[in-house]
Amino acid sequence: MTETIENIQTRRGEDAGPLLSVRDLKVTFQRSGEQPFVAVDGVSFDVRPGQTVGLVGESGCGKSVTSLAIMGLLPERGVKIEGEVLYNGQDLLKLSRNQMRDRRGADLGMIFQDPLSSLNPVVPIGIQVTEVLERHRGLSRKAATPIAREMLEKVGIPDPNRRLTDYPHQLSGGMRQRALIAIALAAQPRVLIADEPTTALDVTIQAQILALLKELVEDTGTALIMITHDLGVVAGLVDRVNVLYAGKIVERGNRHELFAEPRHPYTWGLLNSIPRLDGTRGQKLTPIPGSVSDNLPWASACAFAPRCSQPIEVCREQQPELVEEGTRALRCFNPIDDEVRSGRTPDAQAPTSTQPRDAAYPTDDPKGDPTMEESR
Amino acid sequence: MPNPLNPNSKKDRIDSLAATAGDRHRSGDHAQPGGGVAVATVDDAGHVEESTGVSLLASAWRRLRRNPVFLLGLAITTIFVIVAIFAPWLAPHDPAKGLLITEVRQQTNPIPAARPGFPLGADNAGRDIFSRLIVGSRQTLVVGVMATLFGFLGGLTLGTLAGALGGWVDSLVMRIVDVMLSIPSLLLAFSIAAIAARPSQWTVIIAIAVVQVPVFARLLRGSMLAQRASDHVLAARALGVKRSAIVFRHMLPNAMGPVIVQATLVVATSIIDAAALSFLGLGNPDDRQPEWGQMLGAAQRFIYDYPALAIWPALCIIVVALGFTLMGESLREALDPKSRR
Ligand SMILES: Nc1ncnc2c1ncn2[C@@H]1O[C@H](COP(=O)(O)OP(=O)(O)O)[C@@H](O)[C@H]1O
Ligand code: SF4
Numbered sequence: 001m002t003e004t005i006e007n008i009q010t011r012r013g014e015d016a017g018p019l020l021s022v023r024d025l026k027v028t029f030q031r032s033g034e035q036p037f038v039a040v041d042g043v044s045f046d047v048r049p050g051q052t053v054g055l056v057g058e059s060g061c062g063k064s065v066t067s068l069a070i071m072g073l074l075p076e077r078g079v080k081i082e083g084e085v086l087y088n089g090q091d092l093l094k095l096s097r098n099q100m101r102d103r104r105g106a107d108l109g110m111i112f113q114d115p116l117s118s119l120n121p122v123v124p125i126g127i128q129v130t131e132v133l134e135r136h137r138g139l140s141r142k143a144a145t146p147i148a149r150e151m152l153e154k155v156g157i158p159d160p161n162r163r164l165t166d167y168p169h170q171l172s173g174g175m176r177q178r179a180l181i182a183i184a185l186a187a188q189p190r191v192l193i194a195d196e197p198t199t200a201l202d203v204t205i206q207a208q209i210l211a212l213l214k215e216l217v218e219d220t221g222t223a224l225i226m227i228t229h230d231l232g233v234v235a236g237l238v239d240r241v242n243v244l245y246a247g248k249i250v251e252r253g254n255r256h257e258l259f260a261e262p263r264h265p266y267t268w269g270l271l272n273s274i275p276r277l278d279g280t281r282g283q284k285l286t287p288i289p290g291s292v293s294d295n296l297p298w299a300s301a302c303a304f305a306p307r308c309s310q311p312i313e314v315c316r317e318q319q320p321e322l323v324e325e326g327t328r329a330l331r332c333f334n335p336i337d338d339e340v341r342s343g344r345t346p347d348a349q350a351p352t353s354t355q356p357r358d359a360a361y362p363t364d365d366p367k368g369d370p371t372m373e374e375s376r
Numbered sequence: 377m378p379n380p381l382n383p384n385s386k387k388d389r390i391d392s393l394a395a396t397a398g399d400r401h402r403s404g405d406h407a408q409p410g411g412g413v414a415v416a417t418v419d420d421a422g423h424v425e426e427s428t429g430v431s432l433l434a435s436a437w438r439r440l441r442r443n444p445v446f447l448l449g450l451a452i453t454t455i456f457v458i459v460a461i462f463a464p465w466l467a468p469h470d471p472a473k474g475l476l477i478t479e480v481r482q483q484t485n486p487i488p489a490a491r492p493g494f495p496l497g498a499d500n501a502g503r504d505i506f507s508r509l510i511v512g513s514r515q516t517l518v519v520g521v522m523a524t525l526f527g528f529l530g531g532l533t534l535g536t537l538a539g540a541l542g543g544w545v546d547s548l549v550m551r552i553v554d555v556m557l558s559i560p561s562l563l564l565a566f567s568i569a570a571i572a573a574r575p576s577q578w579t580v581i582i583a584i585a586v587v588q589v590p591v592f593a594r595l596l597r598g599s600m601l602a603q604r605a606s607d608h609v610l611a612a613r614a615l616g617v618k619r620s621a622i623v624f625r626h627m628l629p630n631a632m633g634p635v636i637v638q639a640t641l642v643v644a645t646s647i648i649d650a651a652a653l654s655f656l657g658l659g660n661p662d663d664r665q666p667e668w669g670q671m672l673g674a675a676q677r678f679i680y681d682y683p684a685l686a687i688w689p690a691l692c693i694i695v696v697a698l699g700f701t702l703m704g705e706s707l708r709e710a711l712d713p714k715s716r717r
């Protein structure tokens with residue numbers, strides 16, 4: 001019973017070693033005449049082949065900057081990037097601009113939040129798919145077209161033949177996101193970064209897109225970095241979750257650990273603020289009070305202290321370090337304990353809002369729904 | 377109405393037009409600051425929504441179709457272009473032949489009056505004014521279109537270079553462009569035309585085209601920069617698309633909207649400027665080829681006694697320029713998201 005599919009998968013991944021390894025990534029924006037701003041502050045995480053890793057945090061915590069840094073898409077001027085992004089052991093940050101361009105699309109793919117504005121409005125969908133195949137696989141337009149059609153079919157776009165010549169505005173929001181996924185996966189990258197891929201979509205379509213992503217990465221063994229501000233989105237999808245706050249990872253763990261037993265007050269707050277679609281009897285959302293503008297500087301405190309539900313004295317005096325412990329990591333002086341956790345019923349504690357989303361997933365994974373997790 | 381001679385108002389106008397090429401619907405993260413609450417925007421699965429992207433053009437067209445100002449402009453320009461194309465067949469007489477020269481009396485009656493077959497009379501060389509006006513539209517069309525085309529091509533090259541390469545290329549190009557923009561355009565065109573050893577239709581075209589180059593350059597650079605910051609260009613870069621393809625497939629076609637608007641407006645100013653240069657004697661000196669500005673210039677001598685001689689070509693210039701302006705302005709309005717209700 002303890003040998004869940006997830007555990008097996010994780011172990012299999014461990015054998016392979018990390019495919020992408022982000023080490024102490026630090027991104028500083030320096031505009032002349034302005035204070036330098038550290039958007040990403042020493043972030044490290046690993047992604048193994050076939051693994052799905054979540055990067056979760058509120059808007060502005062540095063998720064997109066992290067993904068753009070990995071992709072080498074940050075502007076060259078006014079930005080300082082430190083640390084390493086190791087792909088198969090090679091540091092991508094050391095590559096030249098041209099070398100990195102050859103890697104993008106071929107080794108690393110990315111899909112963005114807004115499917116409409118991420119597609120070129122004046123170029124038919126088909127050309128936008130074949131463009132990638134021509135670029136990275138050296139195919140002619142003619143040879144690439146059947147593959148493009150196949151890709152569209154694979155991502156569940158009906159009537160792909162007709163869609164090849166359609167323009168983005170002729171597709172619905174969900175179809176556009178599917179098209180974007182087809183484009184991103186056309187050259188078969190081994191790492192796919194999805195930056196809020198469902199935020200601009202309606203809830204039922206969110207579920208479809210997430211199910212599609214899950215299916216595609218499972219079929220092809222692509223590693224997926226799933227970026228979202230909504231823990232509910234990653235609930236049924238990811239293997240590991242990294243919770244980001246103000247540019248730093250504050251908690252990390254396998255999905256079921258983190259959902260069943262959140263330790264960082266911020267993670268706890270995020271879980272409590274997930275809306276419930278089933279309208280659980282009188283349950284109210286408890287959003288985290290305050291906003292990121294209240295943050296303290298990490299250098300001399302816990303940035304989250306002004307908004308934390310249980311700060312202690314040392315939180316405002318010293319920076320908490322990220323402490324690794326087995327499969328988990330935590331950056332907190334006064335973690336949430338069992339007593340606080342049991343203040344809520346086990347039923348209420350789990351993010352039930354994810355049920356409608358999870359319903360779209362294949363149900364072969366017994367841990368697929370965190371609500372199934374017994375509370376410990 | 378901003379002062380058209382003020383170079384800054386000229387720049388502001390260009391820049392606000394360029395901005396219409398940008399990302400019209402940048403949406404930030406939908407997260408709320410207080411928690412990880414997802415706010416889903418409704419977007420149904422089966423239907424095609426509109427209001428953005430290419431459908432922006434469709435909705436612009438829908439509004440234009442019902443806009444009387446645009447329709448008037450369109451009617452004027454269409455008639456003008458048709459007349460210009462078919463001028464030799466439409467003109468009742470040969471515009472170069474002094475058919476009524478026998479009527480001309482240097483002292484008593486220099487300008488033959490209207491009569492059957494000659495609805496507007498003749499000029500002091502006995503040539504039919506009506507035919508000259510009709511055939512003159514050809515020159516006007518050629519000058520207007522050619523000057524705009526060359527100005528556009530020059531501006532396209534400079535603006536694309538500046539907008540696509542950035543850095544010192546951008547700084548250099550834009551410095552030159554700004555200097556050119558700070559000179560009143562007619563003065564600049566006049567100076568260029570005056571340099572030419574033998575004035576002709578082509579010196580007029582080149583002079584006016586040069587004046588339009590900085591306008592198009594600044595405009596294209598602005599819309600290229602807006603494109604460079606757009607989501608779909610970022611997405612294309614994330615696919616490793618080559619730089620040339622980014623510029624020519626992903627940036628340039630999307631930056632063309634404001635340029636088309638500007639081109640329409642530039643045809644109008646080219647026509648007026650061309651007329652002005654001809655009027656001042658910097659155009660084609662051969663008056664067997666009728667040209668409205670040159671006809672206007674020739675009418676000066678008789679302006680007190682025979683004002684009609686000046687009024688007809690002036691009216692033609694005004695109406696045609698107005699047609700292009702009305703069309704361009706309503707296009708600009710329709711494409712500008714700020715002016716939409
Ligand atoms: N080009 C930039 N210049 C300066 N600051 C930036 C830039 N891009 C992002 N930032 C800042 O970096 C922080 C993290 O942004 P981002 O990674 O986009 O957040 P999110 O987690 O919502 O994706 C934000 O505070 C943002 O203001
Ligand atoms: S370190 Fe202190 S302030 Fe920061 S999250 Fe933990 S308890 Fe709260």
Ligand SMILES: [Mg+2]
Nearest residue numbers: 063064196405
């Ligand atoms: Mg973001």
